[in-house]
Amino acid sequence: MIWKLNDNLLNLGKIFHKNGYSIYLVGGAVRNMVLGLDPKDYDLTTDATPEEVMRMFKRVIPTGIQHGTVTILFGCDQYEVTTFRSEGKYTDNRRPESIKYISDLNEDLRRRDFTINSMAIDLKDLKLYDPNSGLLDIKSKLIRAIGNPVDRFEEDSLRLMRACRFASQLGFSIESATLVGISNKASNIVNISYERIRDEFSKILLSQKPSYGLDLLRKTGILKEILPELFNCYGIKQNEYHRWDVYHHCLYSCDASKNILEIRLAVLFHDIGKVDSQKLNSKGRITFYNHELIGADIAKNILTRLKYPNHVINKVNHLIKHHMFNYSSDLSDQAIRRFISRVGIQNIDDLLELKRADIKGFDTDSIDNNINKFVNHINKVKTKDAAFTVGDLNITGNDLYEFANIPKNKDMGKILKELLDVVLDDPSQNYIDNLLKLAKEMYFKK
Template structure:
């Protein structure tokens, strides 16, 4: 049904004209249309056409056959990348991930009927700017509703990833699930076993980009999906905390994730996993209150297991685990300067900003409200004062190195490393000790004592 005309950017109209000059149709489809209908800024320009992929390739100088098996190519046009897919009808999805085969069609309506949700099944004609909306997606946008096209169980059986997409859209868009679509999440969740861990990871990353990821994770929990793909988080439900905490460990973790900067993925991941170790370290003190001794160590192990399972890069995994491991610092104004230097040395100056952001997120997760951070402000000033003095804070900053120690008779090996560590401790305690002659004298003495 034609509902409305839309003004399209010049480059998009020029792109469409290339198709029209060949006697072909071209439509804007997907999330960009949804956003334009909702009045939001469009992104990820995707197109559908009746031209077969081979013809699309012939129309443009630079084309990447990114998914040509399923009718999709990526066109490089005026410094932009446009994904173009030929109108198609999908055959059965026997593996629950991708169609066994695709059949091209000349009908945009048939193409839209194969999509997942009504809000994603609209198209804008690039020639006229008219909206094509055969499944009332525009009405569902007004109602803030996520509704599967046709039978939701069939839609989810076609591609198990759609289960996570439904959860993600609740967080990204702030929409609710239509009743039958929501019920199908539970009955079809087994379909996720057919989805690669990389695709699951990518969907979680997209959810973490939402203003409040907690909305999507709570939908996942209600349907049982959370226990299937992130059982480490799921088992934090019902583990209560004391003190300023208003929530159990699961809700606290989800709200801490909300409180982390939306544009800093690693901090959001650290916030999500920072307390997962509480589920395995839970004990009670003599007054019957819950305690979680050294839960940060267990949380680091769990975070590493989850991130490796979901195929995050080693660098991402190490960065998140480092933050989780060190999130339990307890600064007070009576810390000595040496204690501040040891903190910087232990954490790494390059991680301090992220660690402070995680602490702020952790505090937000206690009440789901922003709290005063005067203690962190004071600590930041102390750290800044230390860094301004350019003191030795790592082994690299010492006035001596391994070669220097070997020259005075200390053999290479574990002992040399132990002595270097002790030299750093001495310098952290008294920066004036960082002089080559003094350190070599200490090193010789330590070698004699140990040897």
């Protein structure tokens, strides 16, 4: 193979070689290059100790020096460099108690997680080193743990999710012994921080076909540990309009949605409230009344537990809460204006994307022309000079105070909302003299 490495990286390698040390590109960068993908970052390994690396370069950050890792700032780039090492016992399912510097590259590569991540390229002659047959597993599209899978997952329980994530991102299968090892050690995932679980979960969610990785989490037992709320959707039957149970409907809807984190989270959890809201009506038909409100609260709890940022939590909560909107083709302009006002004009596109994905999740061949008509109707109403929020009114609180003698208190807020209701019904009412007149009538009648 011909490796295309940038000059900055090769020049860094020359400094190591000039000083009598070896230096290799390792990990995900090599895997991606073998796959024909662009490397996202460059991790390096060397026989130089961190102290020796810091003597060779002027700008070095001791990012993980206790584990033999430093970050070199070189040119406009930065490179994480780790000294060849072997590792002591793992007692916390995450980090070794101790490390020992070694001089053998192959031994260093054997301590890594999966064969596809254990290849190295010598920056001197660009030779590929592959002691664990990672190249063969890439050709076979397999995720395989190095050595005994149980040992690898005992060392670092995050590898349980990483295996499923790599399979999802690359479209690979997980080798049978590795899959058994994941299932045997799935309960250890609770020893990993929620932040790290969140990051792996997000990467699965943003893969080309998230349903594949998510279902691997279910089959191996990981999903039950980290997302019992979604796991409990498995086997929950729906009414006759649905082809799938709640769990599969959510996963297939997720596959059909745009690759944007907030949207995929909202789509994945949009029906999660159906487990708690399911009932049989008098005709023996399954119903899920208010599942969107229940689901919005459940999703908020999940995302809070996984420590997502507040703006993500609030966005997802809002989309789920409003996803059961009426989009029939006979809605009036007034109804459309109230819909836009209720959900927020800034959320319209994302909410429509959730609805399209929801429709696809009924049946992958589903097409609903009414949604397209609804979108056209919304766009038509949006182009008109309409007010959808209090801020869109052609009057302000200061105007009410100055010209209508209405004090700046909670009554003013109520009146502004009542004025918005008037304008939502009839946009022609949105001019200041009329609004002042209406405001006085509203206030002085109280």
